[in-house]
Amino acid sequence: MTTENTAGDWEAVRAALGEERINIVGVSYGTLLGSVYASKYPERVDKLVLDSGFNRETMWAPLMVSQKSGYERSLHEFFGWVAANDETYHLGDTPLKAYQAWSVAVTAEAGTNPTVAPPAAQVGDVPAGFEWAGQSAADLMTAAGLQRVQLEGLASQAANPGANQATSELLLTTRLLVPAPAAWDMLARTINGTLDPAEAAGAADQMDAQTKDRALAEAAEVEESFAYMQNVMICNESEAPVNPLMWPEALWYSLVTGDIFASPAALFGSGAYCAGAPATTKVRPLDGSKLQHRPLQLQATGDPQTVYGNFDNMAGQMNSQVVTVRGSGHGQFGTGNPAADELVMHYLETGEATASEIQGIDPSAPQVN
Structure with missing residues (x-):
C-alpha cells in the first residue's frame, strides 16, 4: 500500500469512467496523493487544488x-x-x-x-x-x-x-x-x-434503533479500516529519520498521562508508531511542470496539522499558485469559509487564482449545512 499505487488506482477509475481529464481536490495527505497522480499522469489532469499541503521531506x-x-x-x-x-x-x-x-x-x-x-x-x-x-x-x-x-x-x-x-x-x-x-x-x-442533544445527534436521531445500530457498526468498520490503511501507508513511506531519544516521552504521554495532544507527536517522532520498522519505499519526486494549469494551493496561517511555513517544497515542485489563508483551520474548501469556496470554484472554472491572500473562517458566522 503506497501513495503511487493508490494513484494508479485513481488512473484505473478514470479510464473506467471514460474521462479524458479529471479535476482533483486534495486535502491534507490528499495534497500529496493528488500531486503524485498529477506528476505521474500530467496529461490526465485538468485542475488541481492542494488544500493544506506540506513538505514531503518531513514525512512523517x-x-x-x-x-x-x-x-x-x-x-x-x-x-x-x-x-x-x-x-x-x-x-x-x-x-x-x-x-x-x-x-x-x-x-x-x-x-x-x-x-x-x-x-x-x-x-x-x-x-x-x-x-x-x-x-x-x-x-x-x-x-x-x-x-x-x-x-x-x-x-x-x-x-x-x-x-x-x-x-x-x-x-x-x-x-x-x-x-x-x-x-x-x-x-x-x-x-x-x-x-441540544438532538442537534448533536443530527439525522441519526431520526433513525429507528436497528438502523442506528447498523449505521454505527458500519461507521466503526470504516473508521477501523481507515486507521489500518493510514498506519500502513505512513509506516511504508516515512521519508525523514526518527529520534529514538523521544521513546521515554512517547511512553510517558501514551501510558502514563494519556495526553492525546502530545502523544501522537512523541509516538511518530520516536519511531514507536511504526514499532521501529524502517520505511519500505519512497514517494516519487513531485513535478507540476507538465500540467496544463498551475495548481491552486491553500495554506492557513493557523493550521494545527500542516503547520504554516512547511509547504514551500510542495509548492515549488508543483509550481503552485499559493494562497495564504489568514486564520485557523485544517482544510479550507467546503469547510465554512465562503472566501475559500469562491476562490476554488473560480479556479476550477478558469484555472486562475483571483487572490494571493484571503481571510480564514469566522467561527461566529452561522453555518449552513
Missing part, C-alpha cells in the same frame, strides 16, 4: 512533531475566541478561565485533568489579593502553568487509580473539532452543557 516524524505546538496554538486560539464571546458561552472572560472551565468538565468525565499546556494568563486571572502585582503575577502563572496541570494530573491519577484523561469524550471531541473553526460554537456549547 518532523511533520507530526510540529503538530504538538500546532494543536496547542489552535486550542489557545479557541479559548481566546470563547473568552471574547463570554456573553454567549459564560465560560470565562479570559482564555485561561475558559481553559479551566473546560478542564473541570474533562476531569468530571475522566477522573483526571487534561495536561495540555494552558493559555497564557492575563491580569484578570491573578488571584484576589495579588492584583497589585499586575502582569508580573500573570507571567509567573504562565511560566508555571504546564508544570501545574501535569502535577495536578499525577495527583488526581494517584487519587483515582486507573483514571486516564483519554477516556474523556469531551477531550476527544476537542481534539477532533479544534482544527475546524466552523465547529467551535458547537464545541463551546458542548463544554458549557447548552448543546
